[in-house]
Amino acid sequence: MSVFRPNWQALMSLLASLYSLTALPFTESMSAASSLTVVAILLAGALVSMLQLSFAVQTAVLTLSSFGAAALLIAGLTDAFGTATAGYFAALIAAWLLGWRLVTVLSGDGSRGSEGRGSTLIVPALFGIWVVILWECIVRGAGVPFVLLPPPSAIGLRITTSTSILAADFKQTVLKAVLFGYVVGSLTGFLVAILADRFRFLASGLLPIGNMVSALPMIGIAPIMVIWFGFDWQSKAAVVIVMTFFPMLVNTLAGLTATSEMERDLMRTYGATHWQVLLKLRLQAAMPFIFNALKINSTLALIGAIVAEFFGTPIVGMGFRISTEVGRMNLDMVWAEIAMAAIVGSLFYGALALLERAVTFWHPSYRR
């Protein structure tokens, strides 16, 4: 029994593949032989993975069997939209369970040292890949109408064929509205916070207004900005400025009070002026707060610009495309824009996080 180490994912996978034998062939365009090939791969993968093997062999077997079966299953959907049988989905579940097992093996037993450094990237990547595989197979296999949810392959195709449209939208929304609005909004928020910190009456007057503005619905501001600044990117940048100004103001003000009495006393004994204390001590201590605001603003700016483009706009831009292509039933284009927005947002956020590490290296949370 020591040679054979059963685990629940592989056992369930075995059961599912055996069940899938009851409904051959899997789709209209798949022959019984190719359906059987899938089942054979799955059975072999499940059985071999339960043997006492080295880590490398085990991962190789699981990778090959789970992805090999998935590739054949996706290929079997060609010209067979919505014709998948119960057996098809059973085989899909079996392949997915082997993928799950692979992740479990890669993560080790959870103790340190049992996992390689790579697994911090590989495991989430594998999860993402499987989400896409399941999405593709379920949508095309079960025949979900294109206008409700297009398969990822169609979205990928649209991204590759419409690069010029996506590039124009990116330029209009991100490079003009978002960047300008983000920089101006965050910078003015920061400068006003410095002033409000020096002159208390400013702070006591501005903060209540700030809280009120942050509660304003964006959908209410956007049309007004179109009336004030015209329909081009300037009005979208104005919305972004309104949205990013106050988080920066509030966070910076909070950050400037983060120093302790002891540290400020020390500066006073050195005979430091207000501005010297600000530059050498209090701004340094406020950095985590300021970066917090910058990170919040990066997502707010993108959302703000896209939603602002739902209103009067020239016929270019991510928000314009999303809102109009839905009406034209080009859901693949909508998803392509959403994918672009997600990538842009993640890169933006990630770059800020890296910068934060470099600036606030002294902070306890980064101690190793």
Added chain:
Amino acid sequence: MKKTLGLTLALTMTLMAGAASAADKVTLQLKWVAQAQFAGYFVAKEKGFYDEAGLDVEIKPGGPDIAPEQVIAGGGADVIVDWMGGALAAREKGVGLVNIAQPYKKAGMQLVCPADGPVQTEEDFKGHTLGVWFYGNEYPFFAWMNKLGLSTEGGEDGVTVLKQSFDVQPLIQKQADCISVMTYNEYWQLIDAGYKAEDLIVFNYSAMGNDLLEDGLYAMEDDLADPAFAEKMVKFVEASMKGWEYAIANPEEAAGIVMDNGGQDENHQVRMMGEVAKLIDTPDAKLIPEAYERTAKALLDQGIITKEPEGAWTSDITDKM
């Protein structure tokens, strides 16, 4: 406790009501918010024309972010009010919409420009900004620009297109040189805003022969294959046209009924009813094949659809009325 009791009571009442009248349920999705543009349907419901036909009709108003094609594809409606352009585009995308009746004979869309502005004739469009609605309402405009041979990418030799909000602000604020209006709705908003009829140069799509069919009734092809459903649609269209006849004959009352169903500004609704009556012409709901051909050709010419649509309309329903 009281609340649950009330709920139970309400539930039993509805159940009993359902048992008492075994009316056929029909859900109608409108293309826009409740206004006199759809008066016929509201009148048919309020005046009991649907009840007489043994139908229990639910009317769902639309809005700026509601695409009727998507609602029906998702199973949220049995029949929708839609423009032919959007319906044919959706049909090509796999939503099997079929036109079963065409209450509106003419289109109400027009482009208006201030008389003291730079645009006087079609030749003046070059290099100017024109406002258009999207969300399925852009097809007639792009078909027209295509016919004039103008690029819609902006620049000196083309026109700059502005995605217009659903009001007349862009013209009042001079953000656009011309804007799109409906004869029965936004045109009157301009008049209310202080423009006089002689201050406006009007390009009417119907008058220019550039009109694409507007408010028609569309159902799904698969549903229509079921004789019981087709029968239900015959009753529905017939009762709806009775409603339209009544609304045209009694515009004031029709406007009142629209107000009861969530319409805004009674005066505006009465005016709208008068304009809509002109577009409906004779309330027989019959589609004019020439108008359909023109619509399909315009959409084909500008690449909105890629192949000649097949079976996109049927006269079966209106023939049985």
